[in-house]
Amino acid sequence: MxxxxxxxxxxxxxxxxxxxxxxxxxxxxxxxxxxxxxxxxxxxxxxxxxxxxxxxxxxxxxxxxxxxxxxxxxxxxxxxxxxxxxxxxxxxPPDARVVGGDIPPGADMAQIIATIAFNDARAVEETAEQLDPAICERIVEAVAAAGRIEIYGAGASGFVASDFQQKLHRIGRTAFYFPDIHTALTSAALLGKGDVALGISHTGTTSDVIEVLEQARDRGATTVALTNFPRSPITEVADFVLTTAARETTYRSGAMASRLAQLTVVDCLFVGVAARNRTRAKKALEATADAVAPHRLGSNSTRRRA
Missing domain, CATH: 1.10.10.10 (Winged helix-like DNA-binding domain superfamily/Winged helix DNA-binding domain)
Structure with a gap:
């Protein structure tokens, strides 16, 4: 690309x-x-x-x-x-008390549940509404053609990075996630033209993720940033920028709503990549499912013996 x-x-x-x-x-x-x-x-x-x-x-x-x-x-x-x-x-929402995401002192459990559920659902819906299909398609194209894919994230965003790496790996894509900054930097230094690096940071200000993405860009890789804020520093080192639309509730800054919104985006990208070669993706998913089936209780598969 x-x-x-x-x-x-x-x-x-x-x-x-x-x-x-x-x-x-x-x-x-x-x-x-x-x-x-x-x-x-x-x-x-x-x-x-x-x-x-x-x-x-x-x-x-x-x-x-x-x-x-x-x-x-x-x-x-x-x-x-x-x-x-x-x-x-x-x-x-039917209960106007949940608007805004703030959970006031003395809120009962019903109000807490309603507030969290409403704001999490809204984060997913609003993120999906503002995603540009054309930009997502270009990122999917780059990932599908990439020789190597690396995904970076810290804290809550690191869980999303790990999830995306695992999904891509299950359909046979060469993808890596390195939670350690030193390992990530040394790996990014080996990227080149035709590879893809995706950095995930809700605030867009996580220095470790920005540094690794910058390293990948300097080596010629296509860089993608996933953030909640389109003018944040991480966007300066990205060829493509995708944004979420999460607004945190009380006690949950950087946690659930942002992570659910990020997962929505990476799921869209994953399905887009898998759809590029449905037969290959289906076979890979079946093979990986069969490999772990013996480790599930109630499975009909025969567990291999040493």
Missing amino acids: AKSAKVSVNHETGGLIVHISGLLPSLSPAEQRVARLVVADPAAAARRTITDLATAAETSEATVIRFCRSVGMEGYPQLRIRLAAEAARRIE
């Missing part, structure tokens, strides 16, 4: 609120206060005048206008129209 200019997903395809949430870390502190008000209640923000919104955010009208331009709006009237449309299409 020929090297190309960086390609990024269009966040707005999944809705304005997803777009603003993804850009939030790159905004100024004053603009972030405006953004949080807008994200928390789009309908209420759409009803406010620019003066009202500025006052609520403890900032100036000029900052609100800068915020509009930072998120791709020409001005405040356009933002209000988009927010009103966004509010009209959003499906809220």
